[in-house]
Amino acid sequence: MSTTTPTRPPAATNAVRQRPGDRIFKGVATASGLAILVILAGVAAFLLYQAYPALVAPAADIAGGEGFWKYTAELVFGTALSAALALVIGAPLGVGIALFITHYAPRKLAAPLGYVIDLLAAIPSIVYGLWGVFVFAPALVPIYAWLADNLGWLPLFAGPVSSGRTMLTAGLVLAVMILPVITALSREVFRQTPTLQQEAALALGATRWEMVKYAVIPYGKSGVVAASMLGLGRALGETMAVAAVLSVAGGVTFNLISTQNPGTIAANIALQFPESTGLGVNLLVATGLVLFVITFLVNFAARAIVARTSKG
Amino acid sequence: MTQLTTPPRPAVGLGTTRHLPAWAPYAALAVSAAFSGAVLALAGFNTAGWLVLTAVVFTVLLVSASRAVEGPRKATDRFVTSLVVGAFLLALIPLVSVAWTVVSNGAARFDVEFFTYSMRGIVGEGGGAAHAIAGTLIITAITTVISVPIGILTAVYLVEYGRGSVARTITFLVDVMTGIPSIVAGLFSVALFTLLLGPGVRLGIMGSVALCVLMIPVVVRSTEEILRLVPHELREASYALGVPKWRTVVKVVLRTSVAGIGTGVTLAIARVIGETAPLLVTLGVTSAINYNPFDGRMSTLPTFAWFSYATPTLPVEASIDRAWTAALVLVILVMLFNLIARIVSRAFSPKTR
């Protein structure tokens, strides 16, 4: 399996001489990389500067009166829950669709079908928000009512059901939103798998699934993980759609189908920022900083996974 | 005796000779649809339930038939095929629903006036989004022009040149950047320009800067992923011919992956063009056309749609209609970009077969 796994080109390819063009190109590329460093330093400096007062403020001054960490914990929970729901639903679907387009759909249809899925990415997030409020959430109410009646003994579906603006709806809307991200990248990765190995597998009598399992998925694993993590990053930071779709009442609960939900960090910033002043702004920026750290950890984990699988 | 006359059981695996006929999936589909319809007719019919039940019955039916006739390996294959096709069909439901919602609601004001009028001096019905369309195009173009070169070059650096701690740091920072909440990017831009030009400044370029912070890491991550897939043999072949490294990168590595990079960039554009939150704080609001991103406030389609929805004027329907049409125009714009990117990347990508 590992023979064709792309690896970094060796550091100094001895055959290549250093030419002026090389030096300039390398310089430009390096400068771009360093530009990112500068931008990020700016953002980080701003965030820390703005967040600091909230981090050191006495507990009583923070909204809710119980201090920064208590205020943030609930939002972190809501953010994690909605993003996890989105990933659990969106990632398998996205990978399935990518496989369908690259290895199952008729050749001629593959490109147009891929384009159709990309259209999901073309829809701006506020449109998802409006669609979620006006179309999707009301349509889900009967399903939630059924879940509450039949699976109400599970804490997940305890209800009560009143409107469809629930955590599960938010998770589903987010799943739809991250689907094109996961699909598009996975598709590129699956398409790049070496044809030779696939044909060899088929020639040995493997079924299509066995071919995919042994010659496509191992090759594309790191790409799929990266794609999922990009999707997760988007789900974690999504603002307007969640702000519109999720009914927030605070509190930590796993009840997915009631209107009493914890908020998410990004949506909370969008909702509360306009009317905030002074310490309130600092507090919101500080929660933004926490989101920043969480997303970073997710990406870090993804890198680690990718690094481990590509070594094998 | 009996050994000779009984036909040998089909061997599982390579020697399988028995197949389900080609029409079997269609027959299974028809049977399961009829069966589900009948079951639900007793319990109370609804379309969603019927479709779900049909899918489940179809899968069970086909897989068990395949298992009986073709053996477990083929059965698994058919099961996975059903899953994969099902995943695709499932994804079409929200797509069709969203598209229908946007088109049917947006069609009401999709007229000439919408593209030729701004909102200056207009209250109530009428008016258009010429100012917002101009703003969206200008701001997105600036964002793209800044982000794409930086993003692609950074990815090139990471994949082709980057070694050691500097590359690790940049990788690390790109990851951190992916996590910047969009509104925070907006606030950063406001803070930066307040520092430079004093409080209360609202410029088109501020929106672009905020969007760049969001767009660059997306471009880097997707380009990097694609560049790593370029087989190393291609590079070595190029080096062996004495081609300098930079020409190898430009003519071989980037050229091979142009389609993938195009997809990544298109997705990145699609992501930022619909961003609302950072633009709300950086651009301000205006009802008139402004072509100059370095002077004065600008309007964009997402913010225009948002304000039309969130703070409608009477009659409310006229405002809501404008919001939906703005959303529709936005979607069409992104589709156009998508299409152009595809055509261009096809034109540039190497002819392989």
Next chain:
Amino acid sequence: MKRSTLAAAALPAAVVLTLGLSSCAANEPGGSDAGSTDTASSAATELTGTLNGAGASSQQAAQQAWIAGATDASPDLQVNYDPQGSGAGRTQFLSGAVQFAGSDAYLKDDELTQAQTRCEGGNAIDIPAYVSPIAIAYNLEGVDDLKLSPETIAQIFDGKITTWNDPAIAADNAGVSLPATAINPVHRADESGTTANFTDYLSKASNGAWTYEPGQEWPAPGGEAAQGTSGVVAAIGATAGSIGYADESQAQDLGHVQVKVGDGFVGPTAEAAAKALDEATPASGRPAGDIALDINRTPSASDAYPVILVSYLIGCTSYADAADAANVKGYFTYVTSEAGQEAAASAAGSAPLSESLRTQITTSLESIQTS
């Protein structure tokens, strides 16, 4: 270098599309004049330049009408209003970022002190400009007419009364057949002046049935939360048995509760809101020219609707720049004039300012000058 496919693709497309649009929109100066240009204006002098404001989103609809009217009279004037929220508006005004602010609450005492630096030694003044009745809107099949006392409303929004056929509701609605539907109270998810005024009404009028502090953020647990007035209206409309609060003009498709005032019941209309405004008392300890009002939530007039929102324009009594002073004065004068109030009424469904209040405002605006 054919490096970036999209830079190559997007840029020409953007340029082509931008040029495809006429260089100026049809309704703007320079284009063929086809906009609605017959709005009357009482702005006395021609104003020029750009006037920027920021603040309450509740005023946005009215501001659009005012901007249209004011720029109609003075074609060289460009007015922009950012509906970023009252808090952001006041902050930006105090930092000198905008020339005026729109706010659902009048300036706090410490903000008045800060304002003296921003106003070049003058004062900041609050001018009431936008009065809107807040409707308590409901979605209940078969019930067209619903009367509720403040105590009952407080208990509904506090989750104490949970079904529509509760005896407390039935007591005020003799002869109406109330269903056993569960009540789904809907409130604003974002901080807002509407919430502040609604909770203020509940805490002052409900005789202790509402125990939470009034504020911009919804204080009580439970209920459904929705973003913005539009979100609340959509949420009420989507679920049978819902009740919520929203600006009257934007909740016209829903049923409106008549609230108990004295011994009678009053619905949210512009006239009833104006009556309630007449009973507002001036806030104490304010600088000269400032017209900050404390609304009486239990008015004596039996046809006054006390659930109202009063939103202010905030400006300085002195500006460093002569054009700013003239623009603010001219714009404020137009907004509070009869024509301006009518424009807001037809665009945003607001209630008019009373004659006596307008006289008071005119006097205040006289004090705006160049430092």
